[in-house]
Amino acid sequence: MFENLTQRLQETFRKLRGKGKLSEADVEEALREIRIALLEADVNFKVVRDFISNVKMRAVGSEVSASLTPGQQVIKIVNSELTELMGGRESKIRYAPKPPTVIMLVGLQGSGKTTTAAKLAYLFKKQGRKPLLVAADTWRPAAIKQLLVLGEKIGVEVFSAEEGEDPVEVASKGVDRGKFLGCDTVIVDTRGRLHVDDDLMAELGSMQKVIMPQEVLLVVDAMTGQDAVNVASSFDERLELSGVILTKLDGDARGGAALSTRAVTGKPIKFVGVGEKIDALEPFHPDRMASRILGMGDILSLIEKAEAAYDKDKAVELREKLKTAEFTLEDFQDQLEQMQKMGPLDEILRMIPGMSRIKGAADLQVDEHHLRQIEAIINSMTPEERRNPEIIDGSRRRRIARGSGVRVQDVNALLRQFNQVKGLLKQFGGGGKAKRRAMRKGIIPFLQ
């Protein structure tokens, strides 16, 4: 479904080609698709409406820069607007001038507060700080035990009371305990609650008054839909949040909730949870999040990276060869080298628009080992063999296999793949689109 969306966007943008300035019609057509993209990404309906009208104002009449198509220009504006809206730069924890820094984690049930509390404590510990965890969720069955287990796992002390005790009191005692132990950071885990539950929201208010935290962080599930705005604004009204932590980003949710919460509270996202492991907590990068929500991949940085690494002359030469299907294993070797200059392949792949949305792509891993193997095989060939693979007979295959430390079957497989790619190139001749498709196919066989 998402893949279709990206394709649709690209289809729209293909239509908007070769004009100097963005006309209102161009922009509107593009923005129609952007609107759908944002709604599919769970950005709140009203937030989308405002966003679209802002972009429209900015985009209409703006110059299309020489290196971009009008469609790309609109994406660029959308992307920078999104990034800006989400806070420009990453935001850090506000430490108390006089320790301990007190951090309160709040949110709906099941958003991941307890796990996040432990992850934060672990992060602080790694930074050389001395954290204390406070188990102030005295309601959910075994929530205290959960934090105790996690605390033990990471070697961080946990202050806890009995289940059913008054959470405000527990939090207050916890902070005192932190001072007593000389801890510089106290993380208070609270019970999950609905934003419409007046009593429980009031309870958080009193807790805040008593422990006076530097940070009140709302923990939000990245899979949250339209309701994120209601949740975030209610918590913010009551507690004046200092920021947001977005969890479960290791799934395939596009995470529109990030934009929604930011838009209605104006508060920065400080961290994102990216896995079940205790170290799976990362600083928030607005630019990456913007691309994810848009579902267009990190296309700009891909272009940048490619331009920086790619030898232009060789690229032209390669293009010529592709046109005439005179693509040899030597060119292939060149191509591999160029690609490796761009960085780890799976990183590059992640930047390709829509890649993360393709079914099964989540566990798609580029086998760098396999790639090195291929390189070794080609390196073990004579220049003549590379230019003219037809001459590689059985005994040459055995020699190449020995030389590169692989099995003969591996050499066979490579030659087979190479011939397939070449066949495709021939088939598609000089056509631009077909050539691109063939080039993609040329890369795909090396993915597992």
Added chain:
Amino acid sequence: MVDSEFLEELEAILIQADVGINTTERLLSGISERLKESRQREASDEEVVLRALKDEIVAVLGPPEPLRKAEEGPTVIMVVGVNGTGKTTTVGKLGHRFRAQGADVIFGATDTFRAAAIEQLEIWGERAGARVIRHEEGHDPAAVAYDTCQAAKARGADYVILDTAGRLHTHVNLMRELEKTKRVVGREIPGAPHEILLVLDATAGQNGLSQAKTFREAVDVTGIVLTKLDGTAKGGIVLAIRDSLEIPVKLIGIGEGIDDLRDFDPIEFADAIFYDLDA
């Protein structure tokens, strides 16, 4: 004909209920057809349009479907879902419901991953009056499922409810582990698991569809439990799920209490989406 402003309002309500843009468009074009057919073109009455839309939603959701039961021997229910949707709580509530009907219920603590998940289930077991079969944290979930089935057979229990670990549907290995648990259960008790319930958080957005799809592919989900409907979220993604995957909603969770589990009622659900409009 009703003015387009009203239709836009309906569109906004549906999208904000997490129905998703595709399903929203389909629903709205569906009612245009419906209105045309019934020669109510002149019906400028907003009430008529709203009625038609609610009917369309109820039609998509289909009639309520009761939980399946084994013809003989224990009925096995597997409770699955992503992290934090309320699986353990749902197991507790479900156990309580069966106990109240006089059934003998056993819980299997197959969430051996999350810290203190086993203890959490034990507390629910106590509340509901269900025995809990458990191993240590970190043990093989399939082994726990096996032991639970053995215990159920030995005791002639009526229900086995397995609380599985929350897992993001994108983690392939964890999904395989779930398949394995299901296989083990099927080997031990013929026809089991009789129900595989996907617990879906009502606050979930469009990703709910992806969750349902992947879980269905892995373990053939038979029904959905839509939890946390006591907040302001409407859980509209179940419409898209029913529409494209044909998985029915069977139960809803409406609070933290042990009684806060209800049968799903499509008409109530449709009404709730437009609650603010009616008010």
